Amino acid sequence: MRTSKAAIAIAIGAFLAVGTVGCAASSGGTPASDPKAPITVWVDAARLPQAQAYAKAHPDVTIKIDVISGAQNANTQKISLAKKAGTPLPDVVFLGSPDEIANLTANPLNFPLALNTVVPKKVIDSFPQGVLARCSYGGQVYCLGNDVGQTVLFYNKPLFDQWGYAVPKTFAEFEQLGAKLAAEHPGYNLGTVNGRYGVDAFFESSGCPILDTTSDTAVKINVSSSKCTRVGDVIGPMIKNGSLSTLDLFDKTYDQQVAQGKVVAMVGASWIGDFAFKPMTTNAGTSFDSTGKYAVAPMPTWSGESTNWSGSVGGGIWVVSRTTKNSKAAVAFAQDMTTSPTIAKAQTTYPAYGPSADIWLNAKATDPWYAADPSSVLKAAASKINPAEGYTRYVTQMLDSFNNTVIKNGATDMSSALTQWGQQTADAAKSAGYTVSK
Amino acid sequence: MRAGMTSSAGRNILFIATIAFFATPIVWLLLAPTKSTNQLSYLNPLAFGSLSQLGTTANNLLSYQNGIIWAWFFNSVWYTLVSVSIALVASIPAGYALAKFRFRGNTVILFVTLLTMIVPAAALILPLYLEMSAVGMVNTPWSVILPGTFYPFGVYMIYLFAKNAIPDSIIEAARLDGASEFGILMRIFVPLARPAIIMIAFFAIVGSWNSFFLPFIMLTSANLQTLQTGLQALVSATGALGGGNLSNIAIHAPEVAFATLLSILPILLVFLFAQKYLAAGQAAGAEKG
Secondary structure, eight states, X not given: OHHHHHHHHHHHHHHHHHHHSXXXXXXXXXXXXXXXXXXXXXXXXXXXXXXXXXXXXXXXXXXXXXXXXXXXXXXXXXXXXXXXXXXXXXXXXXXXSGGGHHXXXXXXXXXXOOGGGTSOHHHHTTSOHHHHGGGEETTEEOOEEOBOOBEEEEEEHHHHHHHTOOOOSBHHHHHHHHHHHHHHSBTBBSOBOSHHHHIIIIIHHHTOTTSEEEETTEEEOOTTSHHHHHHHHHHHHHHHHTSSBOXXXXXXXXXXXXXTTOBOEEEEETTHIIIIIHHHHSSOSSSOOOTTTEEEEOOOBOTTOSSOOBOBOOOOEEEEBTTOSBHHHHHHHHHHHHHOHHHHHHOSSOBSSHHHHHHHHHHHTTOTTBSSOOHHHHHHHHTTBOTXXXXXXXXXXXXXXXXXXXXXXXHHHHHHHHHHHHHHHHHHHHHTTOEXXX | OHHHHHHHHHHHHHHHHHHHHHXXXXXXXXXXXXXXXXXXXXXXXXXXXXXXHHHHHHHHHHTGGXXXXXXXXXXXXXXXXXXXXXXXXHHHHHHHHHHHOOOTTHHHHHHHHHHHHTSOGGGGHHHHHHHHHHTTXXXXXXXXXXXXXXXXXXXXXXXXXXXXXXXXXXXXXXXHTTOOHHHIIIIIIHHHTHHHHHHHHHHHHHHHHHOOHHHHHHOOSGGGOOHHHHHHHHHHHHTTTSSOOOSSOOOOHHHHHHHHHHHHHHHHHHHHHHHHHHHHHHHTTSSOO
């Protein structure tokens, strides 16, 4: 069954690849706005209650809500088929896998509406630049951020105090701390660099050009850049001495290490406290209670940088169709999903929209799970997400390649591993229809 | 003597090891809903959790979106029943006619039937979608039911059974007694072919019940989803089987295990009902009558 599904996915993937290669998207004309036209919105299961609440509160607009799988490219497959068949497309789509927008913006789908033309500038400017930059091409903004996983440094404050460790302010200090930890307390670690936790938290915060989109069909990939090699210089020795794990954050073995309090610190997304550390240490059959243990510190700064840039792990986006017949209602829906104070209060992860984030942080400031109020650090990190990276059609292959090169061989020969990673990623990007340059 | 005992012990060890290898995942699956997510990690894999946790797991799954899982379950049942019924009504006379009547194109139709069996289902998705779209059936139950009624395997199995297990002399005798062709089909062939019919019905039910990609592509409305597509959407939205659950939805690995059991239960019941016919059906046509 799995093989069959994989074969189907490959077949559809190939179909999409052929269909989306080649031409840049146009910025689109003036959207149609028939105030009586119904709108169809596609959401995932988690977004369904807020979409239903919006529909209930706006009886003047006919809103049809469909629940679409959050699986990678599920929306693209359905939109691609509907477009070929000439059936109506959805008016608003939530993308839990935001890299899908790289398929949707490219021809022949050419799906999203440029939102900077219809959403007030004040609203657009209230999203972190690093969030909207990822879905911007040719000066047009094609998404509104739902939530964001800006990276910060989580650390076990009582343990740091007990062992006399200082919170690292630079990645050089982070590496030194790793060496010290490995020597003094083997078995403990400073987090994981597997997959997106390594790429997004370390390479992306450093601005390593691996997903550096210059248009929806052009990308810069250059792993020999100092912005990439300086990351390798830090994580290579740390993987070797065991102070950085190469396991996935949600791997059951790593889960056990979290549950036993072996994770002394981690450069990770804003959500790892609530959705990794908390659940992994609750009723986990160990004596370690994480409540009041972890504090949040600003991202360490990479050598040669004056700003302590953050990366971003996860976060969904909202997209409006340029074919909508009722753009006013569709845009209003997408805008409300990202800016509503009510939704902000119920949001589980850090809201991308600035004023919503402030509401969300009010509750987080008094959360007893944190050793100290994390709000100011989280807020500052959201505004410092490195805007160097974009959403692409080859992100899955890039992450697979990362694990097969940097994670697998980085401890012994980081330079060679980085070269292989860059080459394999460039090949994947070309296959996905990108022009690759350095 | 000693060599014989060693051989016997070796066989028994191999037998037990094989049973353990295949049974362990099933036992684990049965026990998983009795544990919390963390208990799945740190308790003995084959340990029983608690009945209260089983209740919590069931409640989390069944109360999701006011029990929408029951709508998905009902959809799966009726899509399957209608689809399989039409498939049987079409494939039984088709297979019988191919085996017992000589007409122009007989061989070509049989060849095409065999050919369609080897066409990957994925290759038909795009034309099927375009076809359903052209008649306005996308996102309706019929976009899943009608393609499911195309069942060349059933036609071929009935053809084999009729050709090899039903002597022409029986049919000739019935004709001499004045039975109509439809009467021969219904009163003579169908009762005799019951094991083969139940076998192809069983495989049709399994195929239709487990169908994922067709409803995944055709259906978008939440209340039209099948159990398979609904649960997949739920699992992917909650990261229950990998990654973090960044939502407030109380769906985790135990709930997914419970949903899996729920989804295979009907197939298990059908299998228990049909197993004696399945054994007979597999042998049907093996010997020439």
